[in-house]
Amino acid sequence: MRVHAIEKVVENTPIHKTFYFNDRECRNAEPGQFIMVWIPGVDEMPMSLSVIGEQQAVTVEAKGEGTKKMHEMKEGDKIGIRGPYGKGFSLSGEKKLFVAGGTGIAPLMPLIEMSDGEKTVVLGARSSHLLLFEKELKSMDVELHISTDDGSRGHKGFVTDLLEEMADADKKFDMAYACGPEIMMRKVLDFCLENSIPMEASLERYMKCGIGICGSCAIDGYHVCRDGPVFESSILSKIEDFGRWKRDETGKKVEI
Structure with missing residues (x-):
């Protein structure tokens, strides 16, 4: 483990x-890889990199004991880092579609920045005040579509509604990427399979070791961390649990 301020x-x-830091091992990480x-005084948690380069960062939603504790941390406080680990996104396609829900936009940001060609981003959140990286995306060379559950910004409804509208308008893509709530990603997968669009999605599972030993993140014979x-x-189309089941910290299978 490497300790950084x-x-x-x-x-x-x-x-x-x-939270920004500077770790030599993370400078050349692949978009989509994660660190522990x-x-x-709390715990070790897997987090995807939202910034990759000379300075790196993780974007954290306060929703549990560990993440709420991290939200209390300030500049100069120390964190420990292992990794980067896992398989990241591939860079392919000339007409790319990026679909993100909530914090799911975080690991997609480095990929969007590194990608060339036509880029369409569909960004969703529960409400307008929870839209993440909207300002940054508007400053980039992307076609941005926004969806909020309550209709406070953009389309009222789900990001997958916008995909259907794009299909009806005969908009074509040759590669798609998704990250966010797993039920959302399952619907994106169904859309991509129906429209013959190759897709990659980043899954989230409870992790302990981060290197494929403990089995906490196992899903249908695969280890999410490895x-x-x-x-x-x-x-994804062959993983029966995708969008349906996951395991909690005790290893019990629970419905998503």
């Missing part, structure tokens, strides 16, 4: 903060 903290939304972040977290549509 937090160099900068940015409050993105009322429940999201981005140790929060002193074989993923990014999986291709050809594999």
